[in-house]
Amino acid sequence: MNSLDPRIQRAEPRLSRITEVQLPPLDHWPTYEVFVQRTRGGHAQHVGSLHAPDPDLALILAKEQYARRSQCVSLWVVPTEAILWTSAEDEDLFHPATDKSYREPQGYLHTRERLEKYRDRLKPLS
């Protein structure tokens, strides 16, 4: 079939139509980080990044990249260059040197028992 669709004629690419464009290294549109809020009032979760020429188009393109198949009530985009991060080499920043398990949820597991034991100790005095 004599089609106007260039893909139908893939076997014989019309080389004359291909113009080579030399871009300086990394001369792309900026990237944006995309966050999806799945429920009203919920946390926005980071889902990925994309290229876009400006913030408005970043939102528009993010909708089809990242909110097409799942629940979404709101999208956020942030220029990647606005993100500050700690180096993975500094991962030890997050490792406690002593036992800090009291900060974790299980640190509160036996609070009621301890409280009742304490009350029992107070009783004979009253």
Next chain:
Amino acid sequence: MLENLQTLILALADDDLFMGHRHAEWIGLGPILEEDIAFASIAQDETGHAQAYYQILTDLGLPSPDEWAFRRQPQDFRCAHLVELPNFDYDYAIALLRHFLYDAAEKVRLQALTQSTYEPLSLLARRLQSEEKYHWLHARTWIERLGRSTEEAHQRLLAARDLLWPYAWALFEPLPNEPEMVSAGWVPPSQTLREEWVTLIQPILEPIGLWKEPPAPAELTPLLGARHGHRSPYFEQLYAEFTEVSASEPEADW
């Protein structure tokens, strides 16, 4: 009454069917990955809208959506020639401007259809508006950005505008028996929709130098007749390609 209803629904559905198909011809060829995905998704939406319109007829005991889409004679289609135009040499300015002009018309048309006295149509129009909202946002944002970017972008958009302009105006050719549809409260007159379309697009196109006066009758008249079954010179090839797979196994359950 059924004949008028069929004309109206087919005009709406056939426009979306071939707009979806022409947009889908860009799959894998879009300027960047992100835009390729977004535009392909818009194409899928349009095809889905066509299917939903055909289904209104199917629910009345008329043929199935597949039969309407794949097994009709050219003169039985009611689409405007704007959606039949090929993608020519794949200049994305043409694709985006056609998308803009078409989805502006869709926005106006769907808004009017939400008030239709024909309930299946008003219910469907309300359902389709959420996707149409995205199409319009996508189209408008690109056109406003490119209209204010480089001289090359502006020149390409101007060439696209001159190519598409009369076809876009011809979208609003009155339907056969339109006065009866209007007095039944199904749709407003095409002329009213066209005025609302102008009110929507003129303030966007004028500041970026892409507005121009309505096409002269000599330019417009040859494009009329589409709503009566007159097809453009591009239709034959379009439909041959469009039906190539389904015609290979007409009895298959796709």
